Amino acid sequence: MTEPLRVAIAGLGTVGAGVIRLLEANGSLITRRAGRSIEVVAVSARDRAKDRGIDISGLDWVDDPIELARHPRADVVVELVGGSDGPALALARAALGAGKSFVTANKAMIAHHGLELARAAEAHDAAMKFEAAVAGGVPVIKGLREGAAANEIARVYGILNGTCNYILSKMESEGSDFADVLAEAQALGYAEADPGFDIDGVDAAHKLSILASLAFGTSPSFGDVAIGGVRHVVAADIAEAAALGYRIRLIGIAEAGESGLFQRVHPYLIPMRHPLAHVQGSLNAVVAEGNYVGRLFFQGAGAGDGPTASAVVADLIDIARGEFGPPYAMPAESLAAQARADSGERRASAYIRLNVADRVGVLAEIATAMRDAGVSIESLIQRGAAADGSVLVVIVTHESPERCVEQALATLRGSASLMAEPMWMHILDE
């Protein structure tokens, strides 16, 4: 095993350059740990002349990334181009089709095409690894695939999008409103100019569907994730949640049950005693609940060139060691398709925020709607009228089926007293 592991990298953005920088900085340590050296032999990117702060003069330059799949000296192709389809997918297919091992940080592509790519990898006994696709530098894929492998996992959930967590943490510490914090995050480069993928929950849903597959041994089904984001969380929600002993976090949660596979991304109220309540800023965190190990909790940087490069190189080290198996821990053909679970029957406490007109009978209307839908109220707080004349009513329900909460809200949406769309969030059990 003294031959180096030879790597071709497509995409030299911050992560691609970070991988090259890491391999250089920690090279001798990595060689000791991997049992052989890991050597970049070829790269491909859009602009050859761009200054990336790394020396690529000694590497083969390839204009068309797809060509890397046929590079005669490369054992592994690393894809850091991004995008669920297009060149990233074409490269993945070509590399795996040519029997090369393949490493990617591309959650969108794995969420949509992971199963197809895993089959291609298995056909050639090649590796297909994607640790960096979920929670950046945090080894949660390895944690599920190997660390918790002895367990039947009841549910896997966590904070999978750093941008949303940064925004929610800032709203919390500064009492600011969503739009202000988002604008600030964009100015600082923490949020994209087009932040939809992050703040509307799509990015977290990509990652969740990957985790669910690994946790439950089911085929990936991104299309079955119910997706909500954080746009509708206001400063008052954060304050009311805090007064009740909760913090608000965007959670991706997956649960395998008798009625099928449940997958959802949505803001949740997290009790202060739960470890996810203490995940601050742009950190990511994942919880896996196993039938023997109990609750495992992993936390760390979910994005950034250093952490992402750390995960990409960890995959390369596994490949250099020859320690990899099927991408989803078991053969792709043995991953069972699961029906989408009916979320209506799920029972949990809910937080409901209503902005209503300040007039006689409104509370009775709300209470009646809840009663008629069979939702029992644990607590209700009414705050004095705001500048626009609206009154804030915050309700915490006893555990009830989600369908009943939806029904109560449907009734209230028809009411002339409602001055804004009601907001409701699930409350995570401790």
Next chain:
Amino acid sequence: MTEPLRVAIAGLGTVGAGVIRLLEANGSLITRRAGRSIEVVAVSARDRAKDRGIDISGLDWVDDPIELARHPRADVVVELVGGSDGPALALARAALGAGKSFVTANKAMIAHHGLELARAAEAHDAAMKFEAAVAGGVPVIKGLREGAAANEIARVYGILNGTCNYILSKMESEGSDFADVLAEAQALGYAEADPGFDIDGVDAAHKLSILASLAFGTSPSFGDVAIGGVRHVVAADIAEAAALGYRIRLIGIAEAGESGLFQRVHPYLIPMRHPLAHVQGSLNAVVAEGNYVGRLFFQGAGAGDGPTASAVVADLIDIARGEFGPPYAMPAESLAAQARADSGERRASAYIRLNVADRVGVLAEIATAMRDAGVSIESLIQRGAAADGSVLVVIVTHESPERCVEQALATLRGSASLMAEPMWMHILDE
């Protein structure tokens, strides 16, 4: 790879029985994940007739555990006997000497003899795995060995003893004193009748020395761990720390620096913003700080039959998959010995609690001792006299070399005003 992995187990206490129960309960899932079944073929324990709630009638029974090393059908020997030497070590040597793979949960044995055993395993290309030896079910060995493998680790530290954390958490939530909570924990079976190994920090030190080896690529050196426990923490310390924005936790910390390897187990004040401050009850948690990944945090159950069995079986799954390398991530011969670092030069803030006589001039005496040693005081709180006439003085220092704090305390120990041994703890940086 359709041949099962055949396992012999020495020791059928709660963990041994837990492993057999887990393999039975999650058997088909484990077979899917491991690519082949894992089958217990032989067992050894003290009392054959004892009711353990498991059926061992179909397994070979061996009276002398050492015999398992020569069992003709066993591929792997699992040692759950315990003890750093004696039968556990004899079995480990015999099994590895016979070229069998070896799995253990025995931190004391690994801390003392890990290097010798790793060499024996490597000589036969056999596995020697001990995930369960540190932090129970939490995959921290895997996290360091593989997940963070691309990183130079600056320091690794964490809460490595559940009994101490349970006691400190209880003292915190109930305001009780150490001795009362210990007695309660013993009555409930959470603490041993002879609790010294736990509360004096020896158990945490075993685990710390294993983590340090993996994190830094250095040879294990348990003898170089500076060990302190939690016996001297009183309710007042917990209360004063809380008022200052800290929680007290028993921390094992290792750091590789220019002056050598620093390893210490000691109670620390943890800032509330640090994730370790939120580790409650008997949970364990480990932090690893890498030069690319940043701060990784792992948390979960550090003991108990379920979590420990989960880690033992995760090791067996790795072996069944053929995914294991040298026990310490790199060949034992390449682990470098490191000198013990001089802790006196370490700079940190310190918490000092003094119980002094209620008389004129005491504060001046304290302040002078601190000044003469070159320790600058950040805050000082004096509380009114207690029933015994003593006055509590709590000092938080600015960052200073530990040697200076020790020197100030040495001066004060000679003072007639001191009514009890001073208590001092390090403050973890955020």
